[in-house]
Amino acid sequence: MSLLLTLINRVVESGLIWKILKILPIISKLLLVISVALIFGIVPMDGSFRNTYISENALMPNQAYSQFRETEWNIVRGFRNEISSLNIWNLDVRNRIVRNWLDDFGLETDLYQTDFDSPFSKGLKSEVLYGVLNGQRCDGTEAMLIAAPWYNSENSYNVGGVSVAVALTKFFTNWPVWSKNIILVIPETPGVDLRAWVESYHKDLKITGGSIESAMILDYAMDSDSFDHLDVEYIGLNGGLPNLDMVNTAIHVAEHEGVKVSINGMHSFSKPSHEFKNRLEHIAVGLQKMAFAGLEPLKGHEAFSGWRIQAITLKAVGHGGGSDITTFGRIPEAVTRSVNNLLEKFHQSFFFYLLLSPKLFVSIANYIPAAILLSVAYAAMSIHAILKTGLLTSNDKFIDIQSIEAFVIYVVTLAVSILYRQFVAFIQNNHLSTQQQGKFILILQIFFVFTSYRVYVPKSKTKSLIQAMAFMHFSLALTLLLALNFGLCFGMGVLAYPMALAVEKNISKLKQRLFLLISNPFIAIFFMYSFTQDKWSWNLFNLMISSWDNIGCWTWPVVSSSWLVSWILVVISCNGEDEAADEPKKAKQD
Amino acid sequence: MLAFNTFIKCIIAYILLLPFASADISTGSFKEKLDLKILPKDYMLSSFNFKLKSDNIVSPRTSLFDFKKHNGFSRSIEPLLTKNGVKNLYIKFTKGHWDSQKWGKLPNNGWSSGGSGVEIWAMMEAGNKDEVIKNWNILMSEVSGIFCSSVSFINSEKITFINDIQSYYDVDLLDQIPIDNEDNELFFLRGSLANEAVCTENLSPFLRILPTNGKTGLSSLINGNRLFDSYWNSMSIDVNTVCTDDSSCYLDTEIDINFVVNIPQAIARNERPTPKPVPAEELQCDPNKKLTEWECFPLLSKKSYSFFLSDIFGTYINDSNRFNKEDVSTISITGIDDEHWSTGIKVIPRGVDDKDEIEALGLLGTSNHVYELKEHQKTNYDIYVGTTDNTKVSLNESEYPPIYVTRSLTGDSQDKGVMRVAFTNPSQERDITIRYFETLPWFIRLYVSSLKNNVKPHKNLDVPKFTGDVNDLIIKTDIKPSIIRSAPLHMQHTLRIPKNSVVMMTFDFEKPLLNYEEYPPDSNHGFEVEAAVVVVIDEDFEENAMNGETRGLLKSHNYIMRTSTLLLTLATPDFSMPYNVITITSTLMAFSFGLIFNLLTKRVVTFEDSKKLVTDRPLVRLLKGLKIKK
Secondary structure (H helix, E strand, O other): OHHHHHHHHHHHHHOHHHHHHHOHHHHHHHHHHHHHHHHHHHOOOOOOOEEOOOOOHHHOOOOOOOOOOOHHHHHHHHHHHHHHHHHHOOHHHHHHHHHHHHHHHOOEEEEEEEEEEEOOEEEEEEEEEEEEEOOOOOOOOEEEEEEOOOEOOOOOEOHHHHHHHHHHHHHHHOOOOOOOEEEEEEOOOOOHHHHHHHHHHOOOOOOOOOEEEEEEEEEOOOOOOEEEEEEEEOOOHHHOOOOHHHHHHHHHHHHHOOOEEEEOOOOHHHOOOOOHHHHHHHHHHHHHHHHHOOOOOOOOHHHHOOOOOEEEEEEEEEEOOOEEHHHHHHHHHHHHHHHHOOOOOOOOOOOOEEEEEOOEEEEHHHHHHHHHHHHHHHHHHHHHHHHHHOOOOOOOOOOOHHHHHHHHHHHHHHHHHHOHHHHHHHHHOOOOOHHHHHHHHHHHHHHHHHHHHHOOOOOHHHHHHHHHHHHHHHHHHHHHHOOOOHHHHHHHHHHOOHHHHHOOOOOOHHHHHHHHHHOOHHHHHHHHHHHHHOOOOOOHHHHHHHHHHHHOOOHHHHHHHHHHHHHHHHHHHHOOOOOOOOHHHHHHHO | OHHHHHHHHHHHHHHHHHHHHHHOOOOOEEEEEEEEEEEOOOEEEEEEEEEEEOOOEOOOOOOOOOOOOOOOOOOOHHHHHHHOOEEEEEEEEEEEOOOHHHHOOOHHHHOOOOOOEEEEEEEEEEOOHHHHHHHHHHHHHHHHHHOOOOHHHOOOOOOEEOOOHHHHOOHHHHHHOOOOOOOOEEEEEEEEEOOOOOOHHHHHHHHHHOOOOOOOEHHHHOOHHHHOOOOEEEEEEEEEEEEOOOOOEEEEEEEEEEEEEEHHHHHHHHHOOOOOOOOHHHOOEOOOOOOOOOOOOEOOOOOOEEEEHHHHHOOOEEOOOOOOOOOOEEEEEEOOOOOOEEEEEEEEEOOOOOHHHHHHOOOEOOOOOEEEEOOOOOEEEEEEEEEOOOOOOOOOHHHOOOOEEEEEEEOOOOOEEEEEEEEEEOOOOOOEEEEEEEEEOOOOEEEEEEEEEEEEEOOOOOOOOOOOOHHHHEEEEEEEOOEOOOEOEEEEEEEEEOOOEEEEEEEEEEOOOOOHHHOOOOHHHOEEEOOOEEEEEOHHHHHHHHOOOOOOOHHHHOEEEEOOOEEEOOOOOOOOHHHHHHHHHHHHHHHHHHHHHHHHHOOOOOHHHHHHHHHHOHHHHHHHHHHHHO
């Protein structure tokens, strides 16, 4: 104790705290650098990741011989011929024909009509075919789901996927082992209509089969007998990931079948995991997918986020490779049989992880510090701004006209940001094309940055208070988000950082405006998104709002209630008068 | 030595008494029959029915076996009843999902099956409720011993006293039940256990109760492998005490064993125990679709096949019931038409074991598809069923269930949930009245006041829609609130379901946190919630029954069914957590203790004083002294 006391005494004596407080902006920058280095430097480094393993003993993937082979091949082809010729028909005709088959297999089937009515998806009507196969050893409390959309995320006719799903269901009817019901779902697309079906399943769907434990979306959008490799997509909405055991089981099974496996569409099989670069690439893409989940074309598994359903998409890529279509079917077969073994729900393995290759992972404890450091970086900026007000050190009254002004601005900004959605909807109602709308919103941001000082210039104390509130708001928002959606939190934290650079002392006006521009949520997200998609995506903002309306993807509300608020506040504060230069110094002398 | 002597004495006494006993004409009887019902989509329901009647008990007080030789009635039943004041006892083991959309009504109007798991009803005589519960607990431990099940878990947390007995029991038969003590009352109780894994060890006791012991007669067909490899199976035993007058009472026992198999699958299972893909030459392809050596669109719908009962059960019927001279064992096949279906019986004389020889034996058919096993010498029997078009099976109008019920839990949060029950009346002609009998465990804290009703049309037909006030549909409600950790919530709603409509009831409930030791071993599985009972009541009949105008016809008028069980997920702790919690709490406590202790014992001085004080310390002075000396 004495040692600690001595230490504290020394610290007090030397005035270290004041020194630290003075260099807060530098510390903040340092934290950012450490945070980024942690994710892109330390985490992919040898020693911080582990090999994946099956944690739940009951799963036992591949312990039994998969039977979806031999004559089942003929049957898959038989169905494929029929399904292939159904392409010319409308959805309802296709659904009715397939429904007849499913009825004949003994499934309990129904058609679910989806009907959206939101300003961003008017009159989107669709029909989802689904059927429940009552497991012979099941009392109807649990279910496993297999879905095959008619058209996949790239809008190509999913002939192989639907054929395998139908043939597999028929094959499953001969098995006496099912201790969970099996649900087959055939939506038109893997997007909103599947999501609407899942929502209805948990509300008022006519036929239900118990709580869904796992879901697999089959995507084999080609006519060919063989495919090159399997792509496993697993990143769900709002940072939701399936239990690592589920992903592992699928990858394990596929590799056992001799299929080349890739995750997140990265051709992982051609990128040896012992190379640092490849692991880094996997992390970067994983984070990007996590941040943009719900904005990129929906693969299907996203529809199940939020209901404790472990969902993955299995996508066959490439014509005429080494694996054939029944091999593709054996993967869901083996996974279904593994999940069927479970007595308890998936709970053994990790729910928060990053994959560095199909068989390497880091758990949350290794990467979450990066997000914590980021939010501390913003908190440091906020403390720095508070010090600038001099409220802590001088005996001035805290509540005066300037601080009230700051609070009013904060509240107004918050309201404006949250109502931004209405604003976007208003633009949309004015018959602008989505491209024009996107451009209009971006121009508006630039306009705001360069003209807002003409409207309102805050006094120095107000300015500092606004700044403090802006950074604290953002820091708290990041802290709330960091465990829930690490990708979005990390992405926002890094992209918004120029905001902190813009408030520095003695910065040129032009540089400041430039920093403000690139840290604008709309501009930053737009450029980042366009960069990852490799095309200008002007419809991004409509997409963000419609995905919040239709599939419950948080990105819009999160961005508009945290980043946008802070950004507007920072812009206003940057318009402010310069403070009396050395107020903190004076305070110290006091 | 003493024991041996007693044993010899007993034997001598027994031999001496034997002639007298057998002079007493036994009034006991044993009847058996098997009903095979072909259901749509190639399913077959096998219903075994065994009726056992005991000899007369001279007075209800005396035990049945005091003076008579074994007459075929199982000895284990009678002490079970008399010791605990049980008059009637119904035990039902059920597993699986009865697909009423496809298969229609439950066998025997639903009276011979229970909810998934095990369900027990008992009519008990006792002075008060406490006594009943005490007796019930003893009864349950005995039943769990006899039937090798965990029914002893059905304790006061799970049992319900039944109010509207007339819907569940023939009230006009009440006067047949002997009351031992005039001050006592009769109580009707029900309890169930959803997570009971019904298996072979539950079946064996059933077969033991039969005088044929599962070795001869129809019961020789029943084996655990087949019975539990089915889509739905149920075993039930109903024991009733019946007194025709004051002096003669007997125990009437009925055992029903029902199960549903899929015929082609069951046959295929014999050929290929693991469901491997069929060999290429056995593929049934649709000739109208593209058909090549590597493409095959499976033949849907119409198929022809034939099978022997031995293909499905794996054994022949071994001999017939010789226990009851007046009665023969019968097998009837129902649900089929004569045009597309044919049946027959094969009588396999004793000594014929060769497979080819058996195959060469002829078949005997009857026009009504009813077969009696009545050969005089010991013989094996087998039943043939064949069809030319398997789609020609349909349910009669009367075989469709009067109601479909789905019950489910919705809502995903860890602290709240919604229970939803939908009753569908598919009939286009008439409204029905039902009793919805729900017993929920105490850890579903249901808000009865949150009940919401709504009515939707079942099918879009010309039938006029229901227009009245939804709340008028509830005719009567009985609620007994739950008591935490000791009694379940019991509610019974009497509802009217308008024709062609779906009445949906929703309740909100709260999920509490349980105590550490209240979680079951597989806590992440979730908690199984027992099935609810729904009775479609025939109101006219019930009125007449109260007036005593009918005799024991309740089961043909009221249709009883169970909903599926539910799986409730409660917030489940990580069970390694207590260790972490203990460490963190201990650390915090040590920390705060240290802080307070410091505050209480230490002096607060200024920074400068503290420096001076530090230099005055004995140890520092000593060190200084040492330094100076050097």
